[in-house]
Amino acid sequence: xxxxxxxxxxxxxxxxxxxxxxxxxxxxxxxxxxxxxxxxxxxxxxxxxxxxxxxxxxxxxxxxxxxxxxxxxxxxxxxxxxxxxxxxxxxxxxxxxxxxxxxxxxxxxxxxxxxxxxxxxxxxxxxxxxxxxxxxxxxxxxxxxxxxxxxxxxxxxxxxxxxxxxxxxxxxxxxxxxxxxxxxxxxxxxxxxxxxxxxxxxxxxxxxxxxxxxxxxxxxxxxxxxxxxxxxxxxxxxxxxxxxxxxxxxxxxxxxxxxxxxxxxxxxxxxxxxxxxxxxxxxxxxxxxxxxxxxxxxxxxxxxxxxxxxxxxxxxxxxxxxxxxx
Amino acid sequence: xxxxxxxxxxxxxxxxxxxxxxxxxxxxxxxxxxxxxxxxxxxxxxxxxxxxxxxxxxxxxxxxxxxxxxxxxxxxxxxxxxxxxxxxxxxxxxxxxxxxxxxxxxxxxxxxxxxxxxxxxxxxxxxxxxxxxxxxxxxxxxxxxxxxxxxxxxxxxxxxxxxxxxxxxxxxxxxxxxxxxxxxxxxxxxxxxxxxxxxxxxxxxxxxxxxxxxxxxxxxxxxxxxxxxxxxxxxxxxxxxxxxxxxxxxxxxxxxxxxxxxxxxxxxxxxxxxxxxxxxxxxxxxxxxxxxxxxxxxxxxxxxxxxxxxxxxxxxxxxxxxxxxxxxxx
Numbered sequence: 001x002x003x004x005x006x007x008x009x010x011x012x013x014x015x016x017x018x019x020x021x022x023x024x025x026x027x028x029x030x031x032x033x034x035x036x037x038x039x040x041x042x043x044x045x046x047x048x049x050x051x052x053x054x055x056x057x058x059x060x061x062x063x064x065x066x067x068x069x070x071x072x073x074x075x076x077x078x079x080x081x082x083x084x085x086x087x088x089x090x091x092x093x094x095x096x097x098x099x100x101x102x103x104x105x106x107x108x109x110x111x112x113x114x115x116x117x118x119x120x121x122x123x124x125x126x127x128x129x130x131x132x133x134x135x136x137x138x139x140x141x142x143x144x145x146x147x148x149x150x151x152x153x154x155x156x157x158x159x160x161x162x163x164x165x166x167x168x169x170x171x172x173x174x175x176x177x178x179x180x181x182x183x184x185x186x187x188x189x190x191x192x193x194x195x196x197x198x199x200x201x202x203x204x205x206x207x208x209x210x211x212x213x214x215x216x217x218x219x220x221x222x223x224x225x226x227x228x229x230x231x232x233x234x235x236x237x238x239x240x241x242x243x244x245x246x247x248x249x250x251x252x253x254x255x256x257x258x259x260x261x262x263x264x265x266x267x268x269x270x271x272x273x274x275x276x277x278x279x280x281x282x283x284x285x286x287x288x289x290x291x292x293x294x295x296x297x298x299x300x301x302x303x304x305x306x307x308x309x310x311x312x313x314x315x316x317x318x319x320x321x322x323x324x325x326x
Numbered sequence: 327x328x329x330x331x332x333x334x335x336x337x338x339x340x341x342x343x344x345x346x347x348x349x350x351x352x353x354x355x356x357x358x359x360x361x362x363x364x365x366x367x368x369x370x371x372x373x374x375x376x377x378x379x380x381x382x383x384x385x386x387x388x389x390x391x392x393x394x395x396x397x398x399x400x401x402x403x404x405x406x407x408x409x410x411x412x413x414x415x416x417x418x419x420x421x422x423x424x425x426x427x428x429x430x431x432x433x434x435x436x437x438x439x440x441x442x443x444x445x446x447x448x449x450x451x452x453x454x455x456x457x458x459x460x461x462x463x464x465x466x467x468x469x470x471x472x473x474x475x476x477x478x479x480x481x482x483x484x485x486x487x488x489x490x491x492x493x494x495x496x497x498x499x500x501x502x503x504x505x506x507x508x509x510x511x512x513x514x515x516x517x518x519x520x521x522x523x524x525x526x527x528x529x530x531x532x533x534x535x536x537x538x539x540x541x542x543x544x545x546x547x548x549x550x551x552x553x554x555x556x557x558x559x560x561x562x563x564x565x566x567x568x569x570x571x572x573x574x575x576x577x578x579x580x581x582x583x584x585x586x587x588x589x590x591x592x593x594x595x596x597x598x599x600x601x602x603x604x605x606x607x608x609x610x611x612x613x614x615x616x617x618x619x620x621x622x623x624x625x626x627x628x629x630x631x632x633x634x635x636x637x638x639x640x641x642x643x644x645x646x647x648x649x650x651x652x653x654x655x656x
Contacts, residue, residue, distance in 0.1 A: 233444075237440075318476065
């Protein structure tokens with residue numbers, strides 16, 4: 001178990017190295033930091049002098065190693081716009097994004113399993129056909145369009161849900177602001193969560209359905225029938241457990257992807273998370289913030305995938321974590 | 327009264343354009359505690375017979391007509407819920423490949439306990455005690471530990487023993503074993519068969535053994551059915567069928583056994599292949615491969631007729647018996 005963990009952590013570190021290299025390459029090539037630091041009126045000589053002082057004339061590798069050293073100490077540069085450490089800016093926006101992702105994940109987990117199982121057990125029923133039809137629609141419509149349509153229907157026409165912002169948030173554990181403590185917070189997070197879930201949910205319904213249908217054809221399900229096991233136990237114990245194993249692996253990757261999808265959702269709903277922040281940073285050519293965002297999102301991706309792999313090992317008895325490390 | 331009485335069982339498969347008859351008017355009986363072998367080449371309908379008895383045909387297969395009287399009750403008329411109470415309880419099945427039969431994510435204990443509790447109201451601890459007892463009967467070493475193990479931790483032979491133990495959990499009246507050793511190592515095959523025979527005899531359980539191995543049938547069973555292209559072509563006491571086969575197909579099967587051939591000689595094959603169920607020849611389905619076939623064999627389907635202790639579906643049986651007799655006396 002420990003050996004496997006160490007192995008996975010080393011893999012994660014290798015991935016983070018690659019991300020940091022890409023991040024630095026962007027920073028190195030995107031815009032001129034001097035333009036942001038000094039105005040138009042500074043002479044070329046002074047600029048060169050400043051460049052030397054800031055180390056901008058050093059070789060790519062020297063600069064990259066310096067960048068890495070700073071990153072390891074938690075210094076991801078200073079945002080040009082906020083004049084604050086980029087990491088602090090992102091960490092302040094992180095709770096909003098994570099809560100949005102959590103909301104969408106809850107919707108996905110809560111709905112995809114029953115819908116996927118139902119459509120697999122009764123593939124020819126009218127309801128199954130409707131669910132499968134809607135899922136194609138859901139996958140096909142881009143998130144930003146779904147979001148705008150939802151605002152139009154539920155905020156403008158019906159007036160049930162607010163169309164922007166987080167509403168009443170409550171401070172918990174120091175700086176973390178949560179939506180889940182007040183009714184107003186819940187109302188505000190509804191539409192963005194549904195919009196964010198709109199692509200992943202149909203994907204998961206279809207994935208679970210396909211896996212489940214395959215499992216239902218297996219010998220061990222047939223054998224369970226031959227033993228006279230009750231149908232609900234065959235579906236929910238024999239079949240579902242085997243169905244969810246591959247789904248967990250895909251699911252982990254998708255949670256990471258959802259963090260990236262928040263850029264669109266947050267922009268449409270003016271959700272003050274890091275996706276919205278990233279888009280603003282791009283508009284302002286706030287290079288350190290862009291790079292910091294890239295590294296933080298990459299880090300979240302790597303961490304969730306590692307955790308998912310560990311969970312998979314715990315759920316699947318045929319994966320022996322202790323032996324895999326060797 | 328016989329334990330099982332199958333009357334004119336016909337099973338069809340609904341394909342896209344037409345329906346295919348996989349079993350054609352099969353009739354046979356099984357007495358209490360009797361052991362019956364069903365032999366034939368692949369595609370003869372042996373496994374389909376087994377699954378029909380459990381009413382577990384997977385779509386698009388269905389029982390078209392006929393009766394399956396089990397303990398006097400026609401089980402083809404039972405609802406799914408009533409049939410569930412028979413499966414695994416009064417009638418158990420042993421599948422072909424133990425590597426894929428057990429659920430990989432459930433422990434042996436969970437899979438045994440659930441079987442018991444599907445049919446009897448027992449506590450988990452009580453069910454585990456019965457499971458341990460049954461595992462001991464099939465000579466599983468340290469059965470208590472096995473209960474917590476997952477299938478992948480056990481060998482194929484061990485898994486098939488566990489499946490036999492599971493079949494015996496509820497003291498069934500009938501066990502249907504569908505090629506229970508085909509997927510196993512040759513060295514283990516004999517052990518498993520011996521175990522199955524021993525347990526069936528000591529528990530007085532009826533056995534339907536589906537196999538293509540005539541050697542196994544001769545050791546294990548009292549009566550044998552020979553199937554060809556979804557039909558019964560010969561049935562009778564195993565000893566009679568092995569020693570004095572009547573149907574040219576059965577003769578062919580026995581002549582094809584390696585024991586029937588001198589070392590260095592080629593095995594005597596039956597020429598040709600079993601016809602596809604979508605293209606069964608008219609008349610006797612075996613006629614295109616039969617060396618004794620005459621014109622009316624190709625036109626008229628032979629009825630199954632009793633000759634002494636055996637039943638045979640062949641027009642030319644009487645003639646064959648004469649020729650065999652002449653050959654023997656010559």
